[in-house]
Amino acid sequence: MATTQSTAMPGITASPRLYSLDALRGFDMFWIMGAEEIVHALFKATGSGFWGVISTQLTHPEWNGFHFYDLIFPLFLFIAGVATPYSVGRELEKGKTKQQVLWRVVKRGIILVLLGLVVNNGLEIKPLADIRFGSVLGRIGLAYMFANIIFIFTKKSGTQITWFCGLLIGYWLLLKFSSAPGFPMGDLTQAGNFASFMDRTIMPGKLYLGNHDPEGFTSTIPAISTGLLGILTGNFLKNSTLDGANKTVRLAITGAAFIVIAFLWNMDFPINKNIWSSSFVMHVGGISLLLLAFFYYIIDVLGLKKWAFFFKVIGMNSILIYMAGHFIQWEYTTDSLFHWLGQLTGDPFNAVAMAICYVGIQWGFLYFMFKKKIFLSV
Secondary structure, eight states, X not given: OEESSOOSSTTOOOSSOOHHHHHHHHHHHHIIIIIHHHHHHHHHHHOOHHHHHHHHHTSOOSSSXXXXXXXXXXXXXXXXXXXXXXXXXXXXXXXXXXXXXXXXXXXXXXXXXXXHHHHHHTTOOOOGGGOOOOOHHHHHHHXXXXXXXXXXXXXXXXXXXXXXXXXHHHHHHHHHTOOSTTSOTTOOSTTTOHHHHHHHHHOOSOOTTSSOOTTOSXXXXXXXXXXXXXHHHHHHHHXXXXXXXXXXXXXXXXXXXXXXXXXXXXTTSOOOTTTTOHHHHHHHHHHHHHHHHHHIIIIIISOOOXXXXXXXXXXXXXXXXXXXXXXXXXXHHHHHHHHHHHHHHOTTTHHXXXXXXXXXXXXXXXXXXXXXXXXXOO
């Protein structure tokens, strides 16, 4: 529903609100609302090796490995976790019972799962076998929900850290000492890994890749740790008595340590978004911490906010622009209004100009909603 108080990601209403968190969320969404097409178009137009490297980073690896584009999804979930102590935590501090807050968290999780089904399948009645149940919003909903349940019913951050580590180590051991039938123990190929086999066995409907779904049920287990990392980070930012500069240093050091651990773990459990491997959680968690440290220091510590307004507008309505991308033909609007600009620009940069206009149209829509104080919440 629409509201004048943003919860652009689950539980984002915060007091005091972190400007840097809205900006970072907007930076994250910027890349999937069309910015990646600008880079791809620049590479095609120039043939430049520089743009070629960036263009490659804005694609997903076929299986193992990591590109920048793999960060967008887990960063989204991490940010939702960071907001939890400011929203869910504040509700508990105001005197709401755990059961009241639990119901709100579960309701949000269910709504996101249902929205994911709509994004995947539209509002069309289909046979069960043709419905894809795994989705980006569904994983965010489930991982957010379980991470928040852990937050609600654990008093100490140490217990949350235990959950974070336990889920990652447990998932690693599960895949290391099992496999799909007919494959050797510890097989981590698309067909042979145990997570994909479990999804093929228990998930109804169809899987995105036939024998595997990157948003499958089993690989949602380690995604809970991504949300928990955000919660632990939010707890630190909200409750630590350190000043902003020292908080930034702690975030950066922790992020760098996570990346080192990820590369070491990668030797036994490859960094892989498709199965949301434990090393992947550590890697994207480290990068997320470094990005948050940068945005937090520049925006909330130094107070340099004007440059981030472009991203804040996007971040305040992230669910809206994600859903709109599946139901509004932005290409038609862009071509109708700016086809003349593409003609004037001419080959080979007309595609670049149109890609910029494509992003601009969406940002203009979000700016209108921002000025009217209309935000989509769940």
